[in-house]
Structure formats: C-alpha cells, structure tokens
Amino acid sequence: MTTLPTQTDKKLGLVIDLDTCVGCHACVISCKGWNTENYGAPLSDQNAYGADNSGTFLNRVHSFEVQPEAADAAAQLIHFPKSCLHCEDAPCVTVCPTGASYKRVEDGIVLVNESDCIGCGLCAWACPYGARELDQAEGVMKKCTLCVDRIYNENLPEEDRQPACVRTCPAGARHFGDLGDPDSDVSKLVAERGGMDLMPEQGTKPVNKYLPPRPKDAMPEFDVLAPFLEPVAQEPKGFLGWLDKTLEKL
Amino acid sequence: MHPAPSVIFFTVFSGLGFGLLTWLGLGYPSVTGWTAFAFFAIAYAMAVGGLLSSTFHLGRPERAIKAFTQWRSSWLSREAWCAVGALVAMGLYGAGLVFLGERYSLLGIIGAALSMATVFTTSMIYTQLKTIPRWNMPVTPVKFLSLSLAGGALLSGQVTAALVLLIIAGAVQLLTWSMGDKALAASGTDMASATGLGGIGKVRAFEPPHTGTNYLLREFVHEIGRKHSQKLRIISLVLMVALPVILLALPFSHFLALLAVISHVAGVLTARWLFFAEAEHVVGLYYGKR
Numbered sequence: 412m413t414t415l416p417t418q419t420d421k422k423l424g425l426v427i428d429l430d431t432c433v434g435c436h437a438c439v440i441s442c443k444g445w446n447t448e449n450y451g452a453p454l455s456d457q458n459a460y461g462a463d464n465s466g467t468f469l470n471r472v473h474s475f476e477v478q479p480e481a482a483d484a485a486a487q488l489i490h491f492p493k494s495c496l497h498c499e500d501a502p503c504v505t506v507c508p509t510g511a512s513y514k515r516v517e518d519g520i521v522l523v524n525e526s527d528c529i530g531c532g533l534c535a536w537a538c539p540y541g542a543r544e545l546d547q548a549e550g551v552m553k554k555c556t557l558c559v560d561r562i563y564n565e566n567l568p569e570e571d572r573q574p575a576c577v578r579t580c581p582a583g584a585r586h587f588g589d590l591g592d593p594d595s596d597v598s599k600l601v602a603e604r605g606g607m608d609l610m611p612e613q614g615t616k617p618v619n620k621y622l623p624p625r626p627k628d629a630m631p632e633f634d635v636l637a638p639f640l641e642p643v644a645q646e647p648k649g650f651l652g653w654l655d656k657t658l659e660k661l
Numbered sequence: 662m663h664p665a666p667s668v669i670f671f672t673v674f675s676g677l678g679f680g681l682l683t684w685l686g687l688g689y690p691s692v693t694g695w696t697a698f699a700f701f702a703i704a705y706a707m708a709v710g711g712l713l714s715s716t717f718h719l720g721r722p723e724r725a726i727k728a729f730t731q732w733r734s735s736w737l738s739r740e741a742w743c744a745v746g747a748l749v750a751m752g753l754y755g756a757g758l759v760f761l762g763e764r765y766s767l768l769g770i771i772g773a774a775l776s777m778a779t780v781f782t783t784s785m786i787y788t789q790l791k792t793i794p795r796w797n798m799p800v801t802p803v804k805f806l807s808l809s810l811a812g813g814a815l816l817s818g819q820v821t822a823a824l825v826l827l828i829i830a831g832a833v834q835l836l837t838w839s840m841g842d843k844a845l846a847a848s849g850t851d852m853a854s855a856t857g858l859g860g861i862g863k864v865r866a867f868e869p870p871h872t873g874t875n876y877l878l879r880e881f882v883h884e885i886g887r888k889h890s891q892k893l894r895i896i897s898l899v900l901m902v903a904l905p906v907i908l909l910a911l912p913f914s915h916f917l918a919l920l921a922v923i924s925h926v927a928g929v930l931t932a933r934w935l936f937f938a939e940a941e942h943v944v945g946l947y948y949g950k951r
Contacts, residue, residue, distance in 0.1 A: 414734045429858075439870070464873045471870035473947055475852075479862035488867060489858060493947065502791065508737035509727035527727055530720020533737055535880065536662075539792045539850070541944035544876040550720025607857040610943065612849045613791055621857055 415504055419519035422591030423557055424497050424618035425577065426600055430625045431584035434474055434490030438576035438585060442470040442494070442555075445575035450560045451525045455548035467546045469555045470494040470576055489624055492585070494576070495542035495555035496609065496617035497521050503534035503543060503554075511552070519591070519618060520559055525551045539613045562587075590618050662793065663883045664937035671715035672783060673929050675744075676805060678708025679776040680813025682751045686773030688764065689819050697758040703816065705748070712744055736789055740782035747775035780809040794844035795940045804833045808901075808929060815925055818918065820909050827909075827925075831902035834932060838894060845941050845951065855946040866949025881942035882950045893935055901928025 446469055447454040456466035473491040478484075497514075501521050504512045511527035512534050514520070523534075528551040535543040535552065543554045558574035561567060571578060577585040588597035597620075600606070606620035647655050681704040684690075685697075692700060716722045729745075731738040750772035757763045784805035787796040811826035852866075853859020905921035905928075945951050 436870075465871075465875050465879075467876070468871070473866065473870050474868035475856055475858060476865045476867040477858050477861045477863065478865070484862070487861065489856075491856060491947075493870075505734045506737065506786075506789065508729075508731050508735040508741065509724070510731050511727075527724070528721060529724045529727060531728070531737065532718070532720070532880065533786065535876070536942070537790055537792060539855075539943045541877045541881070541947060545720055545880075547876070552720075609857055610850055610854050612854055613943070623857060624861065 415499075415501060415514055416516045419499075419514070419516055419591070421518040421589045422497075422499070422618045423518045423520055423562070423588070424590045424597075424620070425494070425557075425574070426586040426588070426590075426597045426606060426620050426622060427492055428584040428586070428604075428622040429489050429491065430622060431582050432472075432490040432492060433582045433584070434472055434488075435581065436472050437579050437581060438492055439468060439470050439472055441575040441579035443468055445558060445561070446553075446556070450556050451523070451553070452546060452549035452551060454553060455546055457547050465547075467544045467553050469542075469544070469553060471541075485627075487624065487627070492576075493540060493542070494619075495521060495557075496540060496615070496619040497555075497557060499616035499618060500614060502537040502539075502613075502615060506533045506537045508533070520557045521554070522556055522559065523552050523554055525549075528552050539610050539615065540617075557587075590620065662937045662940040662942060663880050664934050665718050667714050667717040669930065669933045669937065671711045672805075673711070673926070673933050674707040674714070675711030675783065676780055676809040677812040677816065677926065677929070678704050678706070678711060679744075679747060679779050680809035680811070681816040682708060682747065682776040682813070683773040683810065684813045684817040684819060686751060686754060686769040686771075686776065688766065688769060689817055689822075691764070693758050693762045693764070695759075697755065700817065701751075701755040701759065704751075708744075708748065736782055736785040740779060740786065743775055743779040743782050747772055747779050750775055777806065777809070780805055791848075792943050793940045794848035794850070794943075795841040796936075797848075798837070798840055798844060800833065800837050800840060804830070804837050807833045812925060812929065815905060815909075815918075815922055820913060824906055824909050827902050827906050831898060834898065834901070841939070845943075848943075850943045850946065852946050852949065852951075855943065866947070869948055877944055878948065882945045882948060883938055884950065887939060890935060890939055893931055897928045897931035897935065899928070900924045901932055904928075 443454055454467040458464050471493055473493060475489050475491055476486050477489060478486045497519055501514055504514050509527045509529055511524045513522060530545055530550040532545050535545060543552050546553045562572050564572060573587045577587045586597050586600060588595045590597055592598060601620045604622040606622050608617050685700055685704060716725050719725060728738055728741045732742050750768060754765055754768040754772050757765050781802055784802040788801040791797050807830040811830040814823035814826050852864040856864050858864050904924040908917045908921040911917055941951055
C-alpha cells in the first residue's frame with residue numbers, strides 16, 4: 412500500500428557534516444560497490460568507457476561555492492553529498508501507482524519493491540532532491556536503501572552493520588542512527604550543531620539532517636612585529652644609489 | 662522536464678478522445694447506426710491510442726496492470742480506473758447506438774462523467790507535483806478540462822459550443838502561462854533552501870557530481886528550446902484557438918471543419934510540448950540550472 416504510515420517506530424537516517432566533508436567521493440564509490448551486487452537489480456552503467464558515459468548512482472557529491480556578503484570575506488567551497496533523505500512525508504511513496512514504493516513502519520526506511528515497479532518514473536518526478544534514478548538497463552527505479560542489507564546483517568562484523576557510505580567515509584563526515592530517539596548520538600549531534608532540513612518549504616519532512624559548516628574564524632591582526640617588518644630602505648642610497656643613477660643615465 | 666513524445670501524444674490524444682466521448686455520451690450529436698460507429702471509432706482511436714502510447718515511456722510495460730492497485734493514494738492509479746470505466750461505459754452505450762439504434766441516456770451520462778474524470782485525473786498527475794511549481798496550480802486541471810471539452814466539441818461538430826469553449830480554453834491557457842512564469846519564484850524553493858547554505862552567502866554550483874550526464878539531467882533539466890518559448894506560445898495559440906475559431910465562424914463546410922480540427926490538434930501538440938519543456942523541476946537547483 413502506498414499510503415504513508417502515520418508514524419514509524421524508529422527514524423533511521425543519516426547526518427551529513429558539511430563542515431567535515433572533503434569531497435573525496437569515497438561514499439559514492441562504496442555505495443555503488445555495495446548496492447550493485449546486493450539488494451535488487453545491479454546499478455548499471457551505459458557506455459561506461461565512451462565519451463558520453465552515464466550510470467545509476469544512489470549517492471552523489473555536489474560542490475557549491477558560497478560567497479559571503481562581507482566584501483573582504485573569502486568564498487567557501489562546500490562539498491555536498493546527496494542521497495535519499497527517507498522523508499517522513501515522502502511524496503515519492505504516495506504517487507506510486509503500483510505499491511512498489513513504500514515506507515517501512517518499523518524503521519522509516521523508504522524502499523522500492525522492484526518486482527512491482529513499472530518504471531513510470533513518477534516517484535522521481537515527485538522527489539525534490541533527485542534521490543531516485545531509473546536504471547536504464549533494468550527499467551526499474553533505484554534509490555538508497557540505507558543499506559538495509561547491512562544494518563541488520565548478523566553475518567557481518569558489528570562495526571560493518573552501518574550503511575556503506577558511513578562505514579567508508581575517511582573524514583567521519585557521515586553518521587548513521589535513529590533520529591526519532593532524542594537521546595541517540597545522531598540526535599544529540601543534530602541538536603548541538605544546528606542540523607537542518609533541505610528544502611523545508613517542500614513539506615517532505617526529511618529524516619536525514621545536514622550539519623552546516625562551522626563559522627570561519629578571522630585571522631587576527633599581528634601589530635606587534637609589523638613595524639619591524641617595514642622595508643627599511645625605499646630608495647637605494649650610497650654606492651648602490653650611485654650605481655643605480657649611473658646605470659640609469661647610460 | 663524532458664518533453665517525451667510518448668507522453669505528449671498520450672495527453673493530447675486521450676484528452677481529445679475523452680472530450681469527444683463526453684459530447685457523444687451527452688447525446689451531441691444524437692447519432693445512431695454507422696454514423697455513430699464512425700464517431701465512436703474516432704473517439705476510441707484517440708483515447709485508446711493515447712493510453713497505449715503512455716505505456717511506451719514505462720521501464721517495465723509488461724507489469725502495467727499493477728498500476729490499478731493503488732487508487733486510494735495515487736492519481737496515476739485513479740486515472741487507470743477512470744479510463745477503463747469510461748471506455749467500458751461508453752463502449753456499451755456506443756454498442757446500443759450503433760447496433761440497436763437505442764440511446765441509453767443514463768449510461769451515456771455516466772460514461773461522459775467518467776471521461777471527464779479521466780481527463781481530470783490525468784491533469785492531477787501533473788498538478789500534484791510540488792517539485793514542479795509551474796504545474797502545481799489549481800488552474801492546471803482547469804486547462805486540461807477546458808481544452809478537452811473544446812476539442813471534443815470541435816470533433817463532434819458542435820460549432821457554437823466549440824467557438825465558446827475554444828475561446829475559454831485559450832484564455833485559461835494564457836492564464837497558466839502568466840501564472841506559471843512566476844510560480845518557481847513564488848514557491849520559495851531556490852539554491853539557498855536546496856542547499857541550506859543561503860545563510861552564509863550567495864550559493865553557486867561549483868562542480869557537478871559527475872562528468873557525464875545522468876537520468877536526472879536528461880529527465881528534469883531540459884532547457885533546449887526555451888529561448889523560442891514566446892514564439893512557440895504565439896504559434897500554439899494561433900493554431901489551437903484563433904485559426905479554428907475563424908474557420909468555424911465562416912459558413913459551415915466539412916472541409917473547413919477538418920482544417921479547424923487539424924489546426925487545433927497541431928496547436929495543442931505545440932502547447933503540450935511547451936508544457937513539458939518549460940516546466941522547471943526543483944532538482945535542477947542542485948545543478949545550478951534554473
């Protein structure tokens with residue numbers, strides 16, 4: 412049924428730290444690596460080695476330049492990983508005509524039952540974040556599963572029971588947990604750092620939160636040594652001065 | 662949005678087909694026998710042809726039957742039910758007219774209502790999308806319904822009704838363009854809200870996440886042809902409304918009526934191409950493309 416649950420027992424999701432992300436795209440690669448050989452159809456590539464290559468990815472890293480208003484402030488470069496935000500009010504779920512898209516009551520993960528998907532693409536149209544991509548080889552909709560086949564997988568060592576993107580992030584910019592529990596580590600992190608929603612005006616109530624970049628500190632003025640560092644001689648004097656003038660005349 | 666030919670063909674011809682079925686269901690023109698057969702054949706060719714065309718944009722058309730299951734929540738599923746309901750009701754009503762020479766008027770009225778419901782549900786598939794502010798307006802279903810009724814009147818030979826409805830449909834079309842041009846700005850969604858970084862300063866897309874293209878760019882970030890949009894708007898309005906109105910206002914002849922229909926269909930196809938090509942999906946903001 413593609414109606415949304417009124418509430419979910421947990422709100423599993425990601426917290427992405429825009430201050431820490433270095434834009435290495437390791438999460439993109441580990442996501443594709445895990446998800447192409449596990450849950451559902453593989454993530455196909457088209458013309459992978461040609462000039463106009465494209466493929467299905469569940470996680471992509473944009474880079475934005477932000478120019479502060481102050482005239483002397485330097486522009487900031489912010490790397491911006493983006494994947495499904497597992498919205499509480501997920502518009503992609505309710506538009507689905509076949510019931511293939513659904514939001515799980517137990518943990519709030521939004522999934523696609525690929526054997527029911529007709530590939531109409533309407534869920535991707537309804538998603539403001541571009542989190543869903545229609546796989547060109549399989550003809551079905553692919554999206555982040557929050558690595559549902561890792562997080563509950565008792566065949567994996569305990570430290571691996573988190574989404575592949577979180578496990579691989581070398582900068583520690585990605586965090587996974589229950590955002591419905593105010594005492595969870597991720598909820599505390601969101602409260603401490605002022606975690607935000609993307610496009611709140613779309614009314615999707617995303618579970619995933621983004622931590623904004625910390626304010627940049629300003630370089631203090633060092634006036635103590637500055638007077639001693641002034642250039643001593645502006646014009647050459649003495650022998651060098653005579654040489655300079657003489658050579659000038661030649 | 663990518664103006665996919667299959668979806669343009671589907672919305673235009675199912676709109677015309679169900680518009681014609683609506684007029685036939687209400688008994689305009691009141692025909693029986695082979696004349697009725699000809700009218701119903703045209704209506705079914707358009708409505709069913711349009712619906713079949715819509716399956717060409719599916720990734721898995723062989724599972725299309727599953728689209729009937731979610732009528733409680735999905736407008737696409739409701740459209741499937743209304744379309745089948747309208748085609749069955751109008752099929753029985755048409756069989757009565759053609760083979761028995763009987764007009765079951767209640768069945769015709771039910772069929773006409775279901776035909777309009779089909780057009781309405783089609784329009785709601787687009788109207789419901791908050792991600793495309795240009796479509797997310799109450800005037801969108803009014804446009805689809807007025808165009809369908811006007812096209813139906815034209816096809817069924819209701820000259821006076823067609824004249825009035827074509828002018829109304831043209832006015833509604835102008836209204837959707839003027840409102841639609843302001844819709845994205847009015848929605849409040851911009852690069853600042855998309856990234857949450859607007860508080861720091863002006864946000865600019867610096868590097869896209871991928872060097873090649875992808876599904877999102879192909880499907881949602883169509884920008885080709887927008888520079889000609891004003892010219893195409895005028896062309897579509899002339900073909901869709903102005904020329905058919907002039908042709909209908911002249912002394913009636915079947916040849917002029919045929920010209921009016923051809924001109925109207927060409928105009929609606931142009932306007933529908935623009936409906937998709939001009940629609941800005943907010944995901945384009947992440948690529949700095951708006």
